[in-house]
Amino acid sequence: MMDQQNDLIAAIATPEAVSAISVVRLSGRGASATVEKLMNLEQGKLTGRRRAVGDFAGIDYLVAISWPFGNSYTGEEMIDIMCHGSPGTPGRILSKLEESGARIALPGEFTRRAWINGKLTSLDVLTLSSEYQGDNRGDSHRDLSKELLELTSELEGLIEFSEDHEVSNENQIQVLLKDVHVKAEALLNKVRRAEVLPRVFIMGPVNAGKSTLFNKLYGQETVVVSSIPGTTRDGISRQISIAGRQIEISDSAGFGGEVLDGKALTLLLSSIRSGDRIVWMDPCCEKPANEISDLHQVLFLKSQADNNTNTTNSGWLPFSSVSGEGMAELFQFISATEKGSSSWRIERIVELIQQAITAAKYSDIALSAEIVGEILFEADQSDMSTDAVERALERFCVGK
Amino acid sequence: MSEYQVLVVGGGHAGVEAAFAASSLGCKTVLITPSISKIAFMSCNPAIGGIAKGTLVREIDGLGGAAAESADRSALQFRMLNMKKGPAVWGPRAQSDVNEYSKAQSQKLKEARVHVIEGLVTRISGPTDRVSGVTLTDGTNISSDAVVLAAGTFLKGILHRGTKSWPGGRRGDVSATALEQDIRDRLFHVKRFKTGTSPRILRNSIDKTALSQQESHDLKFRFSWASKEMIRNREECWLTRTTEKTESIVKQSLGHSPLYSGRINGTGPRYCPSFEDKVTKFPDRTGHPIHLEPMGLSSRVMYLNGLSTSLPEEIQDRIVRSLPGFQNAVISAYGYSVEYTCFETGEFDETLKLRASDNLFVSGQILGTSGYEEAAATGLLAGANAARKVLGRKMVVPDRMNSYLGVMVNDLVMRGTDEPYRLFSSRSENRLNLRQDNADRRVYSFALDLGTLSKGQIADYENRDRLYESYKKTVENKRIKGKSLSDICKRPEVSHVDIAQKIDLDAGDLTKMGILETVVLDLKYSGYVKRAEKRYTVRKRYGNVSLRDIENYSTVKTITIEAREALNTRKPRTLSEAESIPAVRQADMDALVLYLMNRSVSRET
Incomplete structure (x- = not known):
């Protein structure tokens, strides 16, 4: 479904409530032609940046606004149909569009297209995700890049030409640097809020020692970030910070500990996303269902190793929450989860800007410029985790 | 047998360094200039150095060139530009006595046993692919195994003031009109640049x-x-x-x-x-x-x-x-x-040899550069490579990550220039490392490749290097109140003067202090320099995939016409060099990669 990048998608973009106006959004190849036909307009009347007022297939008298290819939110041919918000009207319009060949959009699919078509950067999507009820594109990543470029030209001007042309001065640089710092911090906060973090599930049969481990992690070496109830059915889930990164620990008591039944397993597998990891604990070293053991990111712990001196089993790590045996390896496994990629990267940017300010304070403009160059490189890295973006998109509503 | 092994046309900043370098490789060298009294004459401002330029002068010194010592000898006043912008962009600049500088450089030529002949070259002898010397106005032929052109602004030079214009290489000098015509007759692509001077x-x-x-x-x-x-x-x-x-x-x-x-x-x-x-x-x-x-x-x-x-x-x-x-x-x-004639980008390669010839080299303003320092450095490279060619040794190319000379030569050849090219610190991707204090350390291994250093210069360098290593060891090992001295170096407020006190180094010994300064700055910037080098490699993602055996890009059907023309003229050596040519777009790069992959597959089967 996702591989058809520009097929025609449609969705109601406003909340389902009685309102004066509702908006139905349509994007993809043929958007203009479809609406032109349904509104009985001449061919081309709704192509490019146009507007049409009229009857829509006998359903409503409405306004359709067309956005040109390459210049719309999604970057595709796109139409916003502004109809009356009376109950049922937007729904009937959507059905009509579906009859005419459009597909109902998935949550966040419009934004996803905007991202794929280069209208939004990965960071923009994450920023949007943190404030997705508004269409505010405020402090976007692009603005930061623009500001950084401006800063670069000021810095270079100061270095190369101030001796003969007096083009810039140090005060200007300090002001610009501080401005960038404020912007980057705002961006960081938004992205941090938006990011869905990779999780580590602690699982295994009853009395395998899950709760002991969980409490140990929860109580001592960790910082509680937040508690999200219900993420793993009846289990408890905590966001904690280990080894400098944020992860989610789920005590999956809800799976009952016995051999997972079909339904529970399906639920579990569907809640595991790419980047997530599982710690499977069992003092008896019995392998769980294949669906779990075949996953790559599983660490098998032979728990209660302190009072359980059976011979070692290959593939199982002897572990004890009491003696601390195997704890280092567990931490290593947890640390190897994907870093909270995007926010981690902006954290680095904020830290670098701080360094640039310090360098400028000590009259090392060349160092400031070097650091700003480094920031630009960080900000422009296109391989910014696409997983993080996909996860953020999942949280968008339909029509966004 | 030719009379000379290397013949240099022009006695300006490029010509003098070219002749000096060729001679230090042991070649019998001759320099021909229209006015023997104006060797290395400063035709414009009476100063040497500046931001990036001063650093380049120190690179010339590290490469065994003559300009740095003569600049010291003839200096009238010294200023370090950019004192408040960080050590990486400090620009040493000396006000010079124009006549003293000229005399000092003439003395250098004499010491190097370079023959200096007064005369105007009217044409190059022999076929372009293998030239055999030059002819002077009076018809004298001088034969040589290699020729380095360093004609500055003299190639069909025309001077302008107000509505008046008259031929000349500079005020009071002749214009090399016949030589320019010979270059055009040999079908080299040329362009016209202009520069000016103050009253x-x-x-x-x-x-x-x-x-x-x-x-x-x-x-x-x-x-x-x-x-x-x-x-x-x-x-x-x-x-x-x-x-x-x-x-x-x-x-x-x-x-x-x-x-x-x-x-x-x-x-x-x-x-x-x-x-x-x-x-x-x-x-x-x-x-x-x-x-x-x-x-x-x-x-x-x-x-x-x-x-x-x-x-x-x-x-x-x-x-x-x-x-x-x-x-x-x-x-x-x-x-x-x-206004003068210079060579189009694409006519010469990074050894500064003209691509159409085996033994004809170019340097200085005719490459499209501007400035004494830029001229001198390219002269040194062209002269040394001409000598290496004559001696049957491999010609060498400087690395842009290690020197401003490398940055300049790579820019001139791979990016080209539409106006007289002046060095700026921002042209380098590795600015924190391309400092004036460590110039000799950065260029040393290239200097050994070039072969321009004397035994005495090598011994002096090795002494300095020993001091560097010993100070570095001291700084790395010494701890003060539990903190290592190398961590203290990294603090922004700490300079080598503070470190000297902590390791009891005599602040009056300027050589030692200079070396300690490099140790401290290297430590301060090492993290940034490593990352800059890494970024450069990432940007150069096509690495060093060789394009040498693509003779003609018309065989690559899938690239645009502009890209094909640009590639055929520039002849990049690697994919990353191809990428830096503006006319070559991303799609062309993809097409090139595909072409190379298909070709290697068909070769394997």
Whole structure:
């Protein structure tokens, strides 16, 4: 479904409530032609940046606004149909569009297209995700890049030409640097809020020692970030910070500990996303269902190793929450989860800007410029985790 | 048998270094100049160095060149530009005695046993692919195994002032018209560039009370490790500013300027602009700084730095007299511009050999550069490679991550230039490492490849290197109150002077202090430099995939016509070099990669 990048998608973009106006959004190849036909307009009347007022297939008298290819939110041919918000009207319009060949959009699919078509950067999507009820594109990543470029030209001007042309001065640089710092911090906060973090599930049969481990992690070496109830059915889930990164620990008591039944397993597998990891604990070293053991990111712990001196089993790590045996390896496994990629990267940017300010304070403009160059490189890295973006998109509503 | 192994055409900054380098490789070398009294003459401002340029002079020293020592010997005043911008962009600059510098460089040629002949070269002998020497105006033939062209602004040089124009390489010199025609007849692609110079003023006609004195820096500096003495401040410089009257005179007279009336077709330097350009490009700005610099020790003549102009004489008089303190100023020589021929990008490769020839090299302004330092450094490279070619050794290319010479040569060949090319620190991807203090360390291994260093120079370097390693070890191992000294070095407020106290180094020993400074700065910047190098490699994602055996890009069907033309002229050696050519787009790169992959598959099967 996702591989058809520009097929025609449609969705109601406003909340389902009685309102004066509702908006139905349509994007993809043929958007203009479809609406032109349904509104009985001449061919081309709704192509490019146009507007049409009229009857829509006998359903409503409405306004359709067309956005040109390459210049719309999604970057595709796109139409916003502004109809009356009376109950049922937007729904009937959507059905009509579906009859005419459009597909109902998935949550966040419009934004996803905007991202794929280069209208939004990965960071923009994450920023949007943190404030997705508004269409505010405020402090976007692009603005930061623009500001950084401006800063670069000021810095270079100061270095190369101030001796003969007096083009810039140090005060200007300090002001610009501080401005960038404020912007980057705002961006960081938004992205941090938006990011869905990779999780580590602690699982295994009853009395395998899950709760002991969980409490140990929860109580001592960790910082509680937040508690999200219900993420793993009846289990408890905590966001904690280990080894400098944020992860989610789920005590999956809800799976009952016995051999997972079909339904529970399906639920579990569907809640595991790419980047997530599982710690499977069992003092008896019995392998769980294949669906779990075949996953790559599983660490098998032979728990209660302190009072359980059976011979070692290959593939199982002897572990004890009491003696601390195997704890280092567990931490290593947890640390190897994907870093909270995007926010981690902006954290680095904020830290670098701080360094640039310090360098400028000590009259090392060349160092400031070097650091700003480094920031630009960080900000422009296109391989910014696409997983993080996909996860953020999942949280968008339909029509966004 | 040829009379000479290497023959250099031109006795300016490029020619002198070319001849000196060729001779240090042991080649029998001759230099031909139209005026023997103007060897390494400073035709424009009487100074050497500046931001990036001063660092380049220290690289020349590290590569065994002559300019650095002569700059020290002839210096009148020293300033370190960018003192408040960080050690990586400090720009050492010395005010020079023009005649002393010329004498010092002539002396260097004499010591290197370079034959200097006065004469004007009218053509190159032999077929282009293998030239055999040159012919002079009087018909004399001089044969040589390799030829280095270093003709500066002399190739069909035309001087302009106001509505007047006349042939000449610079004021008082002839134009090399016949040689330029020979180059055109050999079907080289050439272009016309222009540059200009300021009026000279009689010192005693200026009222100095109206000027501010330019502070000199008492920094104990020398460009060359071989100089026994530090630069002394022997002369004074002065600063004045243009007035609204100055700018309005220029604005009203633009119609008389050969630059603006269409008489000059050559492209001038954007960053060393004529005063006409400054007024046109920054119409709202007033009070442009003008530096007043002596042409020599107790010289009667002062140079007006910042006021390059080719307006008519009477307007130059009015402009000069509008400056504070210049009401009665007398111009001893008027400013002018010079238009000259240079080679198109693509005609030469990074060894500075012309691609169409086996033994014809180019250097200096005819490569499209501007500036004494740029000329000298390219001269050194061209001369050394010419000698290596003659001696049957492999020619070598400097790395842009290690030196400004490498940056410049790579830019000239791979990116090309549409205006006289001047070095800037920002042209480098590795600026924190391309500093003036560590120039010798950065270029040492390339200097060994070039073969220009004498045994004595190698021994001196090795002594310095031993000191460097020992200080580095001390700094890394010593701990003060539980903190390692190398961590203390990284603090922004700490300089090598503080470290010297902590390791009991005598602050009076300037050589030792200089080496400690490099140790400290290397430690300070090491993390940044490593990351810069990594970024450079990431950007160069096509790495060093060789394109050498693609003879003609017309066989690559899937690339655009522009890209094909550009690739055929530039002949990049690697994919990453191809990527840096503006006409080559991402799609062309993808097509090239596919082409290379398909070809290697068909070769394997």
